Amino acid sequence: MDTIKITITDRDGEVHAVDAPTDMNMNVMELIRSYELAPEGTIGVCGGMAMCASCQCYILEGEETLEEMGDEEEAMLSEAFNVKDSSRLSCQLFITPEMDGLKIELAPEE
Numbered sequence: 001m002d003t004i005k006i007t008i009t010d011r012d013g014e015v016h017a018v019d020a021p022t023d024m025n026m027n028v029m030e031l032i033r034s035y036e037l038a039p040e041g042t043i044g045v046c047g048g049m050a051m052c053a054s055c056q057c058y059i060l061e062g063e064e065t066l067e068e069m070g071d072e073e074e075a076m077l078s079e080a081f082n083v084k085d086s087s088r089l090s091c092q093l094f095i096t097p098e099m100d101g102l103k104i105e106l107a108p109e110e
Contacts, residue, residue, distance in 0.1 A: 004100035009060070010037045011106050020095045028090035028104065029055040042109055048091035053080035053110070055090040062102035066093060081110045 003019040006028070010016065020031050029044045032055070046052035050072040059066070063086065069077075073092045077083050087107065093099075 002097065004095070004097060004102075006031065006095075006099065006101075007060075007103040008032060008035075008037055008057075009103075009105040011108060020099070022095055022097045022099075024095075026095050028057070028093040028095065028102075030091075031095065032090060032106070038106060043106070044091060046091075050076050050089055050092055053077065053089060056080055056082070056087055056107035057090045057104040058084055058107060059086045059088055060103040060105055062099060065096075065098045065100075065102060082107045 002022045004022055006018055006020045008016045008018060016035065016037055018031065018035050027048060029048055032038055032043055043055050045054040053076050070092065073089050076089060077087055
């Protein structure tokens with residue numbers, strides 16, 4: 001299995017350097033859930049459909065490695081709370097080898 005490192009700062013400010021598989025078509029929201037970095041039921045409420053913004057995160061480093069934001073993601077973020085210029089929905093960030101070294105911070109719960 002091919003893995004990269006992604007650094008995730010949880011909602012309590014704790015920093016986690018985690019291994020992320022690049023060969024499983026996983027997104028960052030699923031990675032956060034698999035490492036239990038957010039309480040169950042507080043992230044990915046819509047199941048990763050870009051319909052709730054519960055998985056909103058801030059890109060701290062590595063924005064240039066990400067795919068461009070899609071229309072659904074942009075529309076959801078336009079209605080979300082605590083949005084910053086660096087906001088993305090982690091459910092829309094599919095893990096690729098290019099994302100090695102990505103650093104994100106989970107947005108506060110609404």
